[in-house]
Amino acid sequence: MDHRLPWAGLGVLVLAQICYPLTAGATRAGLTVATVVLGYLISVSHALLTRGPRAAAALVAVATGGGFAIEALGVATSFPFGSYDYSGELGPKLAGVPLIIPLAWTWMAWPAWLTAARLTPPGVRRVALAAVGLAAWDLFLDPQMVAEGYWRWQDAAPALPGLPGVPVSNYLGWLLFAVLLMAALRPLAGPVIDYADSRDAPMYALYLWTYLSSVLAHAVFLGLPASAVWGAAGMAVAAVPLALALGRERRERRPRRPVDATA
Known part of the structure; x- marks a missing residue:
């Protein structure tokens, strides 16, 4: 399999997300579904290409299977996200859960994990950073999807300042x-994978693109300035150190100019 495949998929994903603010209604809903499916395929294919079938299968089992299980539990019992239900637009x-929802968990779980793996040693710190890196994405996602009417909470109190319609319990869940x-x-x-190996670069780019494009979209195109601020602060915990680390490594790999001993 071609290791350029994740890069090609990322290019198509970027184009699809650029088109999102230009659409509305059923077209926007369809583009949302297509984007999630594409993001899912990018992450799973990258896991397969770089870590092999066992890791890809584990990602699907844990993130896709686990994502569906927790969403079905949430719809049925209100735990751990609060009392909510999905519209039929996705x-x-x-079991009351659109089939694309667990795909979204998988889409962002993999780049969040690789970001944490790049920044922290094995152990509790890595798990914690990966979890925050994934959960902070929801500071963008839920306000946007609630505004579109794709799902709603029966009781959205208490909510974060500027983010009505989404209870704090959801973010904690x-x-x-x-x-x-x-x-x-x-x-x-x-x-x-060692940082000098470029095979994980598409996932770092995916994580940073998601961060920066979400801030821009919410602040400028979607009319959601509060979620732009909350999401920018939340995802910065992982995204900013990642960007700094990649920048530092790029400078270290840059060939040094020879010193002229006769000068």
């Missing part, structure tokens, strides 16, 4: 499940 459902997800993925995700 395609077919199983995301964090709880993200910790469990990353703890389960840790022994199954395959080896950490």
Whole structure:
């Protein structure tokens, strides 16, 4: 399989997300579904190409299977996200959960894990950073999807300032499940690749693109300035150190100009 495949998929994903603010109604909903499916395929294919079938299968089992299980539990019992339900705009459902929802968990779980693996040593710190890196994405995602009418809460209080419609319990539920997800993925995700190896670069780019494009979209195109601020602060915990680390490594790899001894 071609290791350029994740880069090609990322290019198509970027184009799809650029088109998102230009659409509305059923077209926007369809583009949302297509974007999630594409993001899912990018992450799973990258896991397969760089870590092998065992890691890719583990990602699907833990993130996709676990994501569906926690969402079905949430719809049925209101735990851990609060009392909510999905509209019918995101395609077919199983147990009240649109089938694309667990794909979204998988899409961002993999780059969040690799970001944490790049920045922290093995152990609790890595699991914690990966969990925060994934859960913070929801500070963008839920306000946007609620504004679109794709799902809603029966009781959205208490909510974060500027983010009505999404209870704080939802973000705490995301964090709880993200910790469990990353703890389960840790022994199954395959080896950490040395930073000089560029095979993980598409996932770093995906994580940073998601961060920067979400801030821009919410602040400028979607009319959601509060979620732009909350999301920018939350995802910065992982995104900013990642950007700094990649910049530093790029400078270290840059050839040094020879010193002229006769000058």
